[in-house]
Amino acid sequence: MKGNEAIAEAAIRAGCRLFFGYPITPSSELAEYLARRMPEVGGTFLQAESEVAAINMVYGAAGSGARVMTASSGPGISLKQEGLSYITGAELPCVVVNIQRAGPGLGGLGPSQGDYFQATKGGGHGDYHPIVLGPASVQEAADLMMEAFDLADRWRLPVILLGDGIIGQTMERVVFKEPSPVRTEKPWATTGTGRRGPGAKRNIVQCWGLTPELLEPICLREQAKYEKITAEEQRWDTFQIEDAEALVVAFGTSARICREAVMQLRAAGLKVGLLRPITLWPFPGKAFQSLPTSVRGVLAVELSMGQMVEDVRLAVNGRLPVRFFGRVGGFTPSPEDVAERVVALLDEIPAKKAQGVTA
Numbered sequence: 001m002k003g004n005e006a007i008a009e010a011a012i013r014a015g016c017r018l019f020f021g022y023p024i025t026p027s028s029e030l031a032e033y034l035a036r037r038m039p040e041v042g043g044t045f046l047q048a049e050s051e052v053a054a055i056n057m058v059y060g061a062a063g064s065g066a067r068v069m070t071a072s073s074g075p076g077i078s079l080k081q082e083g084l085s086y087i088t089g090a091e092l093p094c095v096v097v098n099i100q101r102a103g104p105g106l107g108g109l110g111p112s113q114g115d116y117f118q119a120t121k122g123g124g125h126g127d128y129h130p131i132v133l134g135p136a137s138v139q140e141a142a143d144l145m146m147e148a149f150d151l152a153d154r155w156r157l158p159v160i161l162l163g164d165g166i167i168g169q170t171m172e173r174v175v176f177k178e179p180s181p182v183r184t185e186k187p188w189a190t191t192g193t194g195r196r197g198p199g200a201k202r203n204i205v206q207c208w209g210l211t212p213e214l215l216e217p218i219c220l221r222e223q224a225k226y227e228k229i230t231a232e233e234q235r236w237d238t239f240q241i242e243d244a245e246a247l248v249v250a251f252g253t254s255a256r257i258c259r260e261a262v263m264q265l266r267a268a269g270l271k272v273g274l275l276r277p278i279t280l281w282p283f284p285g286k287a288f289q290s291l292p293t294s295v296r297g298v299l300a301v302e303l304s305m306g307q308m309v310e311d312v313r314l315a316v317n318g319r320l321p322v323r324f325f326g327r328v329g330g331f332t333p334s335p336e337d338v339a340e341r342v343v344a345l346l347d348e349i350p351a352k353k354a355q356g357v358t359a
Contacts, residue, residue, distance in 0.1 A: 003138040004029035004168045007097055007161065008037065010145035011069055014179050016095070017043035018068040020057035022050060022076060025109055026165040027099035030071045051076040055083030062092035063205040065189025067149050071097035074107060074115050077123075084158055085124030089207040091188075091222075093152035095145070096130070097161045099168035102330040110330015111165040111253055116307035119160050120281040127219060129226050130158040131233065132280040134251040138172040144278075146179055153184035155229055162280060164303065166253045166332070229282055236284035240266060241273030245294050245351070246342050247320075249312050250301040251277045253332065258301050261338035272342055280308070288315035297321045297349040299341055304328060321349055 001009065008030045011019075019034045031047065038045035048054035054070050061068040072080065077098045087094055098119065102112040119132045131151050135141035141163055148159040190203045208218050239259055241247060246265075250258040255276040265272040271294065277284050298320050300309035309324045316322055325341045327333045 001138065001174050002029055002169060002171045003141055003163065004099065005033045006138050006142040006174045007071075007145045007163070007168075008033040010142040010176060011095070011149070012037050012041055012043070013176055014067065014146040014149040015183075016067040016069050016149060017041065018058075018061045018066050019043070019045050019070065020048050020054040020061070020068070021070045021072060022048055022054050024073045024076045026101060026168050027071050027073045027076075027097065029168070030097060030099070051079035052083065055080035055087075058094050058096075059083055059087050059090070059092065062087060062094045063090070063190050065186035065191060067095075067153075069095040069097065071099070073099050073101045074103050074112070075101070075105075077115060077118065081118075081124040084130065085122075085126055085128065086207050087158055088124075088128040088130065089126065090205050091156040092158075092205065093149075093156050094158050095148045095152055095161065096158055097145075097163065100162065100164045102328065108330045109165060111303055111332060112328065112330065113162075113164060113252060113254065113303040113307070114305075114328065115162065116280065116302070116304060119162050120283070120311075128222065129229075129281050130160045131155065131229065131282075132160045132162050134162050134278060134280045135167060136252050136255045136276060138167065138170055139174050140278075141167055142174050142176060146177065150180050150182075150184075151233070153186070155225065156188075157225075157229075162252070164253050165330075233279055234282050234284040234286050235278040236287040237276040237278060238287070239274040239276070241275060241295075242292060243271050243294055244273030244292060245271045245296045246346050247273050247275055247291065247295045247298045248301060248338065248342060249275045249277070249298060249308070251280060251308065254301050254303055257333060257335055258338050260335040261342065264335055265339050265342055270343070270346065277308070283308075283311040283315065285311075285315040288312075288317075291320075295320060296351055297323065297345045299338075299345050300324050301333065301338055301341075302326045303332060321345075
């Protein structure tokens with residue numbers, strides 16, 4: 001299946017029955033697929049008049065406790081930021097898919113990872129974090145999409161699946177896993193008092209209070225939740241890092257390119273490994289706490305001017321030199337481009353100077 005279609009089918013199998021969106025390339029096949037599939041499973045597909053309308057429809061539907069989602073690409077996601085902030089403020093679960101396009105502004109249709117900051121740092125106003133997942137294949141996009149609804153329900157928080165034009169448009173073999181049999185109870189949902197028996201109080205879903213006395217305790221409670229998510233939900237993958245002297249860090253499409261570069265360098269006799277963050281927020285800082293002592297330096301590779309590299313530097317905390325390589329505008333680096341930067345990194349940092357160096 002094409003990536004966009006696999007993500008959409010995974011959402012259906014995860015129990016999503018409400019989609020509100022507005023098509024935009026390179027995510028449009030996702031909406032097109034759900035326009036056909038939602039009626040087949042008794043769900044609702046609605047093409048809103050705008051991205052702003054779509055995210056506010058998600059806001060309303062999420063209050064009922066239903067599994068609901070929207071999808072778009074960079075410029076559309078920008079328009080949804082106010083709604084996302086309000087959904088977070090109301091502590092409601094939903095899933096948002098961003099098949100990124102190059103930016104800023106209208107940008108281009110080529111693959112990009114330039115929405116990393118927007119996704120992982122909250123994007124909208126106020127102190128908040130959605131959980132952000134970065135798939136590196138169509139299969140993983142489908143798997144993570146199914147888990148995204150569970151995570152959203154568990155933490156009462158938006159979850160963003162951060163793909164790009166290659167993930168969305170690539171056609172690969174997909175095997176759909178069984179959905180989780182465990183569903184989170186939602187006693188807070190606005191389903192009407194009839195389901196909860198005579199005399200039940202109405203549930204009211206609303207965004208946070210205006211007064212400092214009301215708002216600060218809620219913000220502190222939410223911060224405690226973010227700290228718990230950071231402790232429990234970090235995910236990453238590694239490839240040949242056990243004896244690595246150079247460590248490449250990349251997520252999503254970049255990670256696929258870097259994996260090929262690592263194999264080429266290994267074939268040439270160089271000890272190189274790959275660390276691939278899967279959760280982009282929370283960033284998997286734990287993975288950097290137990291790196292092999294053989295690692296002399298780190299190369300962060302992104303389809304941006306350098307965004308994730310800031311989280312890499314925080315995770316490394318000055319223990320190793322960190323370098324950056326990125327392509328933008330819809331271009332992707334080749335494995336040979338990455339390999340060249342890795343060789344330069346190893347030439348720059350002799351083994352005896354690696355540990356304890358801040359650069």
